[in-house]
Amino acid sequence: MNIWKPIAAAALAIPLLAASFAGAEIQLLNVSYDASRELYTEIDAAFADDYKAKTGTAVSVSQSHGGSAKQARAVVDGLKADIIAPALAHDITSIENAGLINAGWQSRLPYNSSPYTSTIIFLVRKGNPKGIKDWNDIVKPGVQALAPNPKTGGGSRWIFLAAWGYAASAPARDLASAEALNESLAAAKNATTFPAYDDAKAKEFVTALYKNIPILDTGARGSAVSFAQKNIGDVLITWENEAWLAQEEYGKDKFEIVYPSVSILAEPPVAIVDKNVDERSTRAAAEAFVNFLYTPKAQDIIAENYYRPRDPAIAKKHAEILPPIKLFTIDEVFGGWPKAQTAFFTDGAVFDQIYQAKK
Amino acid sequence: MSSRPANILPGFGLSFGYASLYMSLLVLIPLAGLGLKTSNLSWDQFRNTITNPHVMAAYKLSFSAALAAALLNGVFGTVIAWTLVRYRFPGRKFFDAIIDLPFAMPTAVAGLTFGDLYGYVPLLARTADAQPWTFEIYGLYGLDVRDWCRVTVMLTFVGLPYVIRSIQPILQDWDMETEQAAMSLGAGPATIMRRLIAPEIWPAWISGVALAFARGVGEYGSIIFIASNIPGLSQIAPQLILDRIYDPIDPEKKIAAATAIAVVMLIVSLIVLLLLNGLDYLSRRHRA
Numbered sequence: 284m285n286i287w288k289p290i291a292a293a294a295l296a297i298p299l300l301a302a303s304f305a306g307a308e309i310q311l312l313n314v315s316y317d318a319s320r321e322l323y324t325e326i327d328a329a330f331a332d333d334y335k336a337k338t339g340t341a342v343s344v345s346q347s348h349g350g351s352a353k354q355a356r357a358v359v360d361g362l363k364a365d366i367i368a369p370a371l372a373h374d375i376t377s378i379e380n381a382g383l384i385n386a387g388w389q390s391r392l393p394y395n396s397s398p399y400t401s402t403i404i405f406l407v408r409k410g411n412p413k414g415i416k417d418w419n420d421i422v423k424p425g426v427q428a429l430a431p432n433p434k435t436g437g438g439s440r441w442i443f444l445a446a447w448g449y450a451a452s453a454p455a456r457d458l459a460s461a462e463a464l465n466e467s468l469a470a471a472k473n474a475t476t477f478p479a480y481d482d483a484k485a486k487e488f489v490t491a492l493y494k495n496i497p498i499l500d501t502g503a504r505g506s507a508v509s510f511a512q513k514n515i516g517d518v519l520i521t522w523e524n525e526a527w528l529a530q531e532e533y534g535k536d537k538f539e540i541v542y543p544s545v546s547i548l549a550e551p552p553v554a555i556v557d558k559n560v561d562e563r564s565t566r567a568a569a570e571a572f573v574n575f576l577y578t579p580k581a582q583d584i585i586a587e588n589y590y591r592p593r594d595p596a597i598a599k600k601h602a603e604i605l606p607p608i609k610l611f612t613i614d615e616v617f618g619g620w621p622k623a624q625t626a627f628f629t630d631g632a633v634f635d636q637i638y639q640a641k642k
Numbered sequence: 643m644s645s646r647p648a649n650i651l652p653g654f655g656l657s658f659g660y661a662s663l664y665m666s667l668l669v670l671i672p673l674a675g676l677g678l679k680t681s682n683l684s685w686d687q688f689r690n691t692i693t694n695p696h697v698m699a700a701y702k703l704s705f706s707a708a709l710a711a712a713l714l715n716g717v718f719g720t721v722i723a724w725t726l727v728r729y730r731f732p733g734r735k736f737f738d739a740i741i742d743l744p745f746a747m748p749t750a751v752a753g754l755t756f757g758d759l760y761g762y763v764p765l766l767a768r769t770a771d772a773q774p775w776t777f778e779i780y781g782l783y784g785l786d787v788r789d790w791c792r793v794t795v796m797l798t799f800v801g802l803p804y805v806i807r808s809i810q811p812i813l814q815d816w817d818m819e820t821e822q823a824a825m826s827l828g829a830g831p832a833t834i835m836r837r838l839i840a841p842e843i844w845p846a847w848i849s850g851v852a853l854a855f856a857r858g859v860g861e862y863g864s865i866i867f868i869a870s871n872i873p874g875l876s877q878i879a880p881q882l883i884l885d886r887i888y889d890p891i892d893p894e895k896k897i898a899a900a901t902a903i904a905v906v907m908l909i910v911s912l913i914v915l916l917l918l919n920g921l922d923y924l925s926r927r928h929r930a
Contacts, residue, residue, distance in 0.1 A: 353884075356887065432871055432885065434885035434886075435885060496872075497774075497870060497872070498768065498870040498871065498872070499870065499871040499873075500871065501866060501871065501881075505866075509768070513761065513768065515768060630691075630694070630886070630899065631694070635696065635873065638696065638872065638874045639874070
């Protein structure tokens, strides 16, 4: 029994009802994570043009952005999202568990339902005064790093896993080629044990890393603001696209991008919220939207926004801003999100142990 | 119990109906929901949730900073109210008007402004020092000193109007002749303050401090911009509640854990408010 659902639904229905009188055009709501704001602003406009040209129907896509887990929670609590595009698959699982998305959503679209990938890299101050080249430079004494709190963010959990995988010497590949990707998928399928979890060195490393993080903002944007605007810290650990965006926004003369030797393949997924699209009769448009993400046009926009497109031809075209990097996957190294979430981020798990109060 | 005077205007049924509907929708039903959610936990789970070291640290930070801020406002709010009522100076009206600003200003804006403005004050700057500087004092042991100061200053801003607006009307309505009479009978300024003015403003002062405290305990919007959010060190209770809610493994149980933390906050706040009111009651009895 969930008493909040009807209350939240009622509260949200009022503006939606008002909006439905606004015109005959189809309204879609895309609920996504913090860092994808700029990407979806462009995609939504391109999709509206594309859809209008193909079907003659006007469509407008509204966006909602915030901490990934928080956004998923809002949908579970009744936010009438047509499309959910969080930072990680597990947040969709929580919506699936609430009965709003049909099982098997991840195989409905190509590439695990992730139209693009990204990874975790570093942004340092101009000239890289602390000489940060790789993960192990961040745990050195006297270095201050910024990253958000893994409990509330999506990107922040990828950061944690990237650091852990690095310290546990997880097998990493340049996943740009189809063979490497297939190899990685096969390895993930065949993996039965996940030694990374028991790696004492990795735990020590990640503990040292978080000891060097003096402020845990609630999301990737918050950390970027603390780093770039408030001048706190020597290195910002963040999404690849956030690092590029911050450099673009605050000036190349202020910040430098550093690619670590290895990082994690982050696959932000996208799914249609079945129950909501059926209720609102927006399924056709919502499906067109998620399929549009895989078209060359959208893939191009994706690359221009510093995400890694799935389309190899387009990835090649933008190789200058998206250089090859060795990546490991969460499936191969950690056996997927539910396992990683339980081992690292639930109450009392590894992340909490890092901050165990000194007695 | 004094008997109520007979009502001149009719309409008790209607107004009582509205009052109870209003209170139910806005306060009682959500409160019941809080209890309902929390009751998903067994007693052991509840105890484990609230005695978790990070939760205890968050309580310590939230309550101690809110109390310190309320007391600061208690002292300086009284001074400000006194100044505004007793003296005439240029810009008095302006000062009087801006006191309500913390009510009107979105707390997020306040948080951002404070972060930027006082960023150069050593104790308030969020210049990251990876090595936290922690309290060694019992009761605050283990909390970050700088974060505590920042949170307290922020909560002082948020609670500023309460004490001033509580005691200002009393000072305004104060009959100066009483003071003159006291003086003619040989009372010095200290005696007048202690025997005449203090007892008069005391109940309002208590309620102002209590309101400022309650407001501070629940404050979230501004704090997220100035507290470092490190578990066990500089995380306020509302931030911790959010941490708990967003754990996606078992959302229902997580929400129960989050509401458990909130229930304890409510109970502690209630106890503090009762104590403050009790103080007021005792002082009245003492005088009577």
